[in-house]
Amino acid sequence: xxxxxxxxxxxxxxxxxxxxxxxxxxxxxxxxxxxxxxxxxxxxxxxxxxxxxxxxxxxxxxxxxxxxxxxxxxxxxxxxxxxxxxxxxxxxxxxxxxxxxxxxxxxxxxxxxxxx
Amino acid sequence: xxxxxxxxxxxxxxxxxxxxxxxxxxxxxxxxxxxxxxxxxxxxxxxxxxxxxxxxxxxxxxxxxxxxxxxxxxxxxxxxxxxxxxxxxxxxxxxxxxxxxxxxxxxxxxxxxxxx
DNA sequence: CATTGGTACCTTGTATTGCAAGATACTAAC
DNA sequence: GTTAGTATCTTGCAATACAAGGTACCAATG
Numbered sequence: 001x002x003x004x005x006x007x008x009x010x011x012x013x014x015x016x017x018x019x020x021x022x023x024x025x026x027x028x029x030x031x032x033x034x035x036x037x038x039x040x041x042x043x044x045x046x047x048x049x050x051x052x053x054x055x056x057x058x059x060x061x062x063x064x065x066x067x068x069x070x071x072x073x074x075x076x077x078x079x080x081x082x083x084x085x086x087x088x089x090x091x092x093x094x095x096x097x098x099x100x101x102x103x104x105x106x107x108x109x110x111x112x113x114x115x116x
Numbered sequence: 117x118x119x120x121x122x123x124x125x126x127x128x129x130x131x132x133x134x135x136x137x138x139x140x141x142x143x144x145x146x147x148x149x150x151x152x153x154x155x156x157x158x159x160x161x162x163x164x165x166x167x168x169x170x171x172x173x174x175x176x177x178x179x180x181x182x183x184x185x186x187x188x189x190x191x192x193x194x195x196x197x198x199x200x201x202x203x204x205x206x207x208x209x210x211x212x213x214x215x216x217x218x219x220x221x222x223x224x225x226x227x228x229x230x231x232x
Numbered sequence: 233c234a235t236t237g238g239t240a241c242c243t244t245g246t247a248t249t250g251c252a253a254g255a256t257a258c259t260a261a262c
Numbered sequence: 263g264t265t266a267g268t269a270t271c272t273t274g275c276a277a278t279a280c281a282a283g284g285t286a287c288c289a290a291t292g
Contacts, residue, residue: 002211004250005125005277010215017222027269037214044251047271069258069268095118098153099126106133120279121248143240160280163242185239186287
């Protein structure tokens with residue numbers, strides 16, 4: 001299970017990434033995240049985040065009818081959202097490089113192998 | 117630059133990883149993080165974190181004289197800290213897999229290439 | 233000897249954000 | 263008419279990176 005603190009800062013970018021693939025809505029996004037291996041992201045996380053992203057001008061919403069249940073709120077990226085996504089991708093790569101570099105050193109170290 | 121929110125949850129594990137390599141102290145840890153590419157992690161981040169890790173029983177400290185400045189507080193991992201590090205490594209891998217999987221899809225998508 | 237800069241540590245308060253908990257609404261099936 | 267699934271929203275809490283400020287010690291500079 002991925003700890004909640006570890007999701008901070010990456011989850012938002014990942015949601016932008018998912019929306020960039022196709023116009024989609026909250027419920028579907030949470031299913032999508034689950035399929036990608038993020039675990040179950042709760043509604044109390046996803047909906048406040050979508051509202052925040054909308055308020056910040058990264059995504060735009062339109063309501064569409066659903067065959068099942070109440071109206072769906074479909075989101076798409078704004079231009080600002082697209083450039084924010086690009087920024088996220090570059091930041092994530094930076095973090096990823098740093099952590100991988102460190103992990104490699106730790107795993108190569110005698111201390112790790114020999115459990116000293 | 118790595119956004120602060122993105123460091124949440126990973127930084128703590130990374131500090132455990134650094135301490136696992138050799139007995140070290142706050143100031144040196146922040147230099148180490150910088151070398152690995154995490155950017156400048158501020159003292160207001162590192163020292164409260166070390167106290168937290170100590171309080172939670174993940175690291176142990178002893179004071180040693182320094183040729184320069186006040187006494188250094190050297191840390192080493194406890195058994196609990198070691199198993200916490202192992203947990204971190206597995207959680208990070210999980211997150212990393214999920215994000216990479218998603219990023220790959222986004223970059224392969226027509227929408228990303230054609231900037232639609 | 234006073235000052236500056238680098239090392240080394242700590243504390244208080246703030247902003248961000250994932251999530252728990254609870255509420256609402258609509259449809260289909262039993 | 264009750265349950266289950268889809269779909270959204272709100273309030274408040276917990277965790278944590280960091281800003282801002284402080285203390286202390288030593289070496290070199292002037």
